[in-house]
Amino acid sequence: MINALRHPSPFAERFDLRLPLVQAPMAGATSPALVAAACNAGALGSLGAAALAPEQLAVDVAAIRAATSRPFAVNLFVLPPALPDDATVRRALDAIDPLRAELGLPPGHALDRYAPDFRAQLDMLVALRVPVASFTFDVLSAADVARLKAAGSYVIGTATHVAEGVAWRAAGADAIAAQGAEAGGHRGTFIGTFEDALIGTMALVPQLVDALEDVPVLAAGGIMDGRGIAAALALGAQAAQLGTAFLSCAENPIAQAWKERLARCADNETTVTRAISGRYARGIRNALVERLAATPDRIAPYPVQNALTQELRRVAGLAGKGDYLSLWAGQAAALGRTRRAGLSVADLVAALEAEWRAASLRIGSLAG
Numbered sequence: 243m244i245n246a247l248r249h250p251s252p253f254a255e256r257f258d259l260r261l262p263l264v265q266a267p268m269a270g271a272t273s274p275a276l277v278a279a280a281c282n283a284g285a286l287g288s289l290g291a292a293a294l295a296p297e298q299l300a301v302d303v304a305a306i307r308a309a310t311s312r313p314f315a316v317n318l319f320v321l322p323p324a325l326p327d328d329a330t331v332r333r334a335l336d337a338i339d340p341l342r343a344e345l346g347l348p349p350g351h352a353l354d355r356y357a358p359d360f361r362a363q364l365d366m367l368v369a370l371r372v373p374v375a376s377f378t379f380d381v382l383s384a385a386d387v388a389r390l391k392a393a394g395s396y397v398i399g400t401a402t403h404v405a406e407g408v409a410w411r412a413a414g415a416d417a418i419a420a421q422g423a424e425a426g427g428h429r430g431t432f433i434g435t436f437e438d439a440l441i442g443t444m445a446l447v448p449q450l451v452d453a454l455e456d457v458p459v460l461a462a463g464g465i466m467d468g469r470g471i472a473a474a475l476a477l478g479a480q481a482a483q484l485g486t487a488f489l490s491c492a493e494n495p496i497a498q499a500w501k502e503r504l505a506r507c508a509d510n511e512t513t514v515t516r517a518i519s520g521r522y523a524r525g526i527r528n529a530l531v532e533r534l535a536a537t538p539d540r541i542a543p544y545p546v547q548n549a550l551t552q553e554l555r556r557v558a559g560l561a562g563k564g565d566y567l568s569l570w571a572g573q574a575a576a577l578g579r580t581r582r583a584g585l586s587v588a589d590l591v592a593a594l595e596a597e598w599r600a601a602s603l604r605i606g607s608l609a610g
């Protein structure tokens with residue numbers, strides 16, 4: 243048993259992980275310091291880099307490399323360029339401007355750019371030769387996956403149902419992040435509707451494991467402690483990918499008001515909404531969600547809505563106003579309450595390791 247736990251899966255062995263744990267990529271909620279801390283503690287740390295311009299991506303990757311010699315991941319959103327017409331922007335601002343006014347901000351306006359150029363980000367990622375490159379929102383072409391692999395990167399694609407996992411395998415992905423409906427943050431769905439792809443982690447992981455045979459599956463969504471990691475491995479996953487669990491950490495750069503709201507969150511307080519960003523994402527219900535969702539025809543598609551609500555959310559964060567923030571969180575956020583407030587990443591990973599080892603031994607002893 244002890245030997246089996248030393249390297250509980252080929253994925254954990256490949257990256258020499260102390261436990262089968264990926265610190266999930268979270269755009270806006272990770273930093274080089276957080277990622278390096280997760281790596282140094284024995285997990286695979288992941289930088290959520292979707293919002294970073296290529297030059298900043300290079301700066302952040304250099305900062306991670308300076309702080310750890312262990313493997314790490316960098317994650318991007320696979321997105322076409324956003325070219326919204328004026329009417330779409332105007333309609334969205336008509337709903338957003340009253341909220342801006344409440345925070346003392348002038349009316350919003352059309353922007354030169356709504357998201358960094360994905361092709362330029364990808365070119366930079368290839369040039370940086372990162373150990374692991376992970377993606378969500380769509381599948382890469384086989385040619386792009388081949389470029390990353392030629393640069394020495396291990397490629398992870400996100401799937402919310404089996405057909406998406408099969409598409410990523412066909413493109414050449416090395417592993418699949420199985421994102422269950424419980425997961426905090428944006429849904430990765432790219433085939434079919436988001437409603438049809440709300441498959442719980444417990445149902446999704448074994449179906450992907452069976453469909454993908456030798457391609458490693460990482461379980462994401464609703465996992466907050468070592469019991470969940472052990473359960474994910476029992477379902478055939480090679481590691482668990484935890485996001486919400488890392489939001490409350492001392493190193494996490496998110497607004498204090500978000501951390502405080504997380505500490506009070508109950509199991510039925512999250513919702514999947516496109517009101518804030520234009521793409522379905524799970525977060526804690528608040529006034530921002532309810533007011534923007536009240537006029538669904540005014541919500542611009544991602545990334546336009548996301549960019550148009552960004553300044554409002556940034557200012558709200560500085561002012562400590564959680565009602566105007568995007569409070570992305572998974573359905574199991576409340577399980578984080580048992581942890582000491584402001585826990586370091588190293589302490590969280592150590593606690594997860596002890597819990598996972600205890601839960602694995604329990605499962606082993608149940609089986610005799």
Ligand SMILES: Cc1cc2nc3c(=O)[nH]c(=O)nc-3n(C[C@H](O)[C@H](O)[C@H](O)COP(=O)(O)O)c2cc1C
Binds near residue numbers: 378
């Ligand atoms: C604040 C936040 C931001 C996220 N941003 C990203 C992202 O940039 N890229 C990505 O692939 N997944 C992102 N996710 C999803 C996570 O990778 C992962 O699927 C999810 O956190 C797992 O569920 P859990 O939050 O219940 O642990 C985000 C999740 C959260 C909570």
